[in-house]
Amino acid sequence: MSAPITIIGAGLGGLTLARVLHVHGIPATVYEAEPSPTARTQGGMLDIHEHNGQPALAAAGLLEQFRDLVLEGREATRVLAPDGTVLLDEPDDGTGTRPEVQRGDLRRLLLDSLPEGTVRWGHKVTGVRAVEPGRHEVSFADGSTVRTGLLVGADGAWSRVRSLLSEATPEYVGTTFVETYLFDADTRHPAAAKAVGDGALLAPVPGKSIQAHRESGGTLHAYVALAAPQEWFAEIDLPDPAxxxxxxxxxxxxxxxxxxxLITDSDTTPALRPLFALPIEHRWQRVAGVTLLGDAAHLSPPNGEGANLALFDAAELGRALAEHPEDRETALGAYEQALFTRSAAEALEAAADFQRCFGENTPDSLLDLLTGAGRTA
Known part of the structure; x- marks a missing residue:
């Protein structure tokens, strides 16, 4: 089987690329390992930024529909000390500069914007290989294959496509998030709901933190951060929630x-989310017919930019391909050079932000970050 543009991964980046290409009349097919769009939950809240995420959605022609998904009031931020003392309490100022949406809602918007059949579900990649200059073959777990003149890896941290371009693999950053949920919190968990407030809660000390966000329907979605080796977490008896x-x-x-x-009253079994990152200066030599976007290209510690960068990468790649319809290699070369510069700067900032949130100077460094004193120009 042959396809002109093949995108691996139906996350936000892969779907945005497919949508931007569709807007420009360029067909693409997205292959996704999950069996259906509802196979698993899609993560928590995302603040979509004015300088990258929102322009990407505008390029996809979806900015107005996106605004309908925004949960009002969720830009509020609270920082608490371990004893519950309030260190910072910033209400949502109503400006909408960092509108918050749920990742699953945004993914659904992107899926619904694509022609039927664009996404092929249940296609887990088992291998990729070059078959001739500028053409690659992708093998799937069901035994099928696809050959393509342009392969885009939007397949996240453990990208299979990345092996065609780079030997880099993500490394553990030394911290793991433990994910929990409290449902109907205002009624069933009122003290925790009050502590979280209307938006985000952060309660950090060096090496550990309790963080949570208020989602729709009174759900509190928490990420408990602990700096410890992966072996320490492997000893936790996850099958026994208590x-x-x-x-x-x-x-x-x-x-x-x-x-x-937010830990002890969880309505779900705690889930471990170890954090990994690619090298800050991750880049590769141009290989004809293949490129990467999002976490596949520049996985970094979380600082609120990952989804925004995936959206922006996708929009920029789609724009470049639309501007050079007869010369994809020129488009890919221009896209990658801009990507390398942008992603290195963002990865450096993400590493610095991570230290401000969890390093030895928190919570003071976190407070500086949130109030603007700790952000570089």
């Missing part, structure tokens, strides 16, 4: 109960 939450909560002994409730 034992798992008790072990994690033990690391926060003496913290205010409205904060530790």
């Amino acid at each position: 034992a798992a939450t008790e072990r994690i909560a033990r690391e926060f002994h003496g913290w205010a109960p409205e904060l530790t409730a």
Whole structure:
């Protein structure tokens, strides 16, 4: 089977690229390992930024529809000390500069904007190889293959496509998030709901943090950060939710109960989310017929930019291909040179932000970051 443009991964980046190409009349096919769009939850809240995420959605012709998804009031931010003392309480100012949406809603918007059949579900990539200069073959777990003149890896941290361009692999950054959910929190978990407030909560000390965000329907979505080796987390008995939450909560002994409730009162089994990153200066030599976007190209510690960068990468790649319809290599070369410069700067900033949030000077460094004193120009 042959396809002109093949995108691996139906995350936000891959779908945005397919949409931007569609706007310009360029067909593409997206292959996704998940069996359906509802196979798993799609993560939490995203603040879509004015300088990258929103222009990307505008390029996709979806900015107005995106605004209909925004959850009002979620730009509020609270920082608490371990004893519950409020260190910062910034309400949503109503300007909408960082509008918050749920990742699943944004993904659905992108999916619904594509022609039927654009996304091929249940196609887990098992291998990629060059078959001739500028053409590649992708093999799938069901035994099928596709050959393409342009292969785009939008397949995330553990990208299979990246092996065609780079030997780099993500490395553990030393911190793992433990993900929990509290449902119907205003009624069932009122103290925790009050602590979180209308938007985001952060309660950090060096090496650990309790973070949460208010989602739709009164759901509190928490990420408990702990700096520890992966071996330490491997000893947690996750199949026993009570034992798992008790072990994690033990690391926060003496913290205010409205904060530790985000661990102990979880309505779901805690899920481990170890954090990985690619080298800050990750780049590759141009290989005809293949490129990367999003986490596949520049995975960094989380700082609120990952989804925005994936959206922007996709829009920029789509624009470049539309501007050079008869010379894709020129388009890819221009896209990648801009990508390398942009992603290196963003990765450096992400590493610095991560230290401000979890390093030895937090919460002071985090407060500086949130109030503008710690952000570089």
